[in-house]
Amino acid sequence: MLFNQLGLSAELLRAIDEKGYRQATPIQQQAIPLVLEGRDILAGAQTGTGKTAGFALPLLQRLQLSPDNRRSVRALILTPTRELAAQVAESIRDYGRHTPFRTAVIFGGVSINTQIAKLKKGVDVVVATPGRLLDHMQQKTIDLSKIQILVLDEADRMLDMGFIRDIRKILKVMPKERQNLLFSATFSKEIRRLAADLLNAPTEIQVAARNTAVERVRQIVHPVDKRRKRELLSHRIGKENWKQVLVFTRTKHGANRLAGQLTADGLNSVAIHGNKTQAARTRALRDFKAGKVRVMVATDIAARGLDIDRLPHVVNYELPFVPEDYLHRIGRTARAGQEGHAVSLVCVDEQKLLNDIERLLKCEIEKEIVPGYEPDSRIKAEPVQIGRSQRPTGQRQGARNGARKKRKTGTPNHHRGQRQRSSGEQRRAG
DSSP states (O other): OBGGGTTOOHHHHHHHHHTTOOBOOHHHHHHHHHHHTTOOEEEEOOTTSOHHHHHHHHHHHHHHHSOOTTOOOOEEEEOSSHHHHHHHHHHHHHHTTTSOOOEEEEOSSSOHHHHHHHHHHOOSEEEEOHHHHHHHHHTTOOOOTTOOEEEETTHHHHHHTTOHHHHHHHHHTSOSSOEEEEEESSOOHHHHHHHHHHOSSOEEEESSOTTOOOTTEEEEEEEOOGGGHHHHHHHHHHHHTOSOEEEEOSSHHHHHHHHHHHHHTTOOEEEEOTTSOHHHHHHHHHHHHTTSOSEEEEOHHHHTTOOOTTOOEEEESSOOSSHHHHHHHHTTSSOTTOOEEEEEEEOGGGHHHHHHHHHHHTSOOEEOOOTTOOOOTTOOOOOOOOOGGGSOHHHHHHHHHHHHHHHHTTOOOOOOHHHHHHHHHHHHTO
């Protein structure tokens, strides 16, 4: 179906045409008419399906139908990470370039004063991460009482990152009469519960079978000893002449160490994770997209929402603890109709993690031992240590609850207010 068959306004169609788009994706074909009708929706869509345009275009048209010369915030889009917030805001500006609407993006890691100045001038659409938005609410620098449309983008990841309490605080200050759009890669029990609380008689959209791996991605596992993973990775990148490679590790420290080792091997590499400043993360992504950096090593949360066209190679240097995160990782490649390659370097310690992923996929991933890197059968499996930032959602929530109890019983806290929220948001950001 073509975009000009979806009932969009001339201003929006002009912007779509200028971006070179003609054919709407399945999620866009289903979501746009429903949002234009004012319906609440619960949409299941993996990354790379075009879901941002699926809510951005009809959102802008809904605002066109009810102009507000006072420029109050009428649409709010919540995202789990800074990178995703920046990319969604950029899309809103691109699609709305021929409309009068102003967009502000709000996230931590940068000056709040610049954001306050923009909000004072008046904006129509706000794209925000929950932590920094709460900062503005506490300082009374944003008014959400006129919100007409709320979008929760990548809601599953927001729950994984522990944002549910923040989201509920935000919901309390918004009008009850509003349109709600919830987008999620998976429909867990927690997502269903949130949808039941948030949505009013929603229409459910599912553009792919639940938990189906991204099509057009060739997946392969290379069994290898843990101590030889980095050597094998350098070998594969060099021998196959991979030009652009996104590599996943489980920890920030591991990302830094691997990026340094690969650079020492002659492969220009950079790490991206939550401990990096926002300026450093933006620069790393820009250099990677431009081809100045050959390898980007990332943690799961830092890479969530990265929009990299024609990314050919994704490598799981370490398998994730949560099987669904494997889907999010390989979803970074094979976008915009391109084919992709997902490689997993798996040591004996990670066999159970691999089994869990294959159970989720309902298929066995192809295994290939690289000559010269045969695993040593004498090495016995050892338990994989779960660091604080890798605990499954429930464990992380429990840890946070424990921390709250300690504070209530008199544990000193020297970082209150805005600074505490910003650093907390940085910790959650991967």
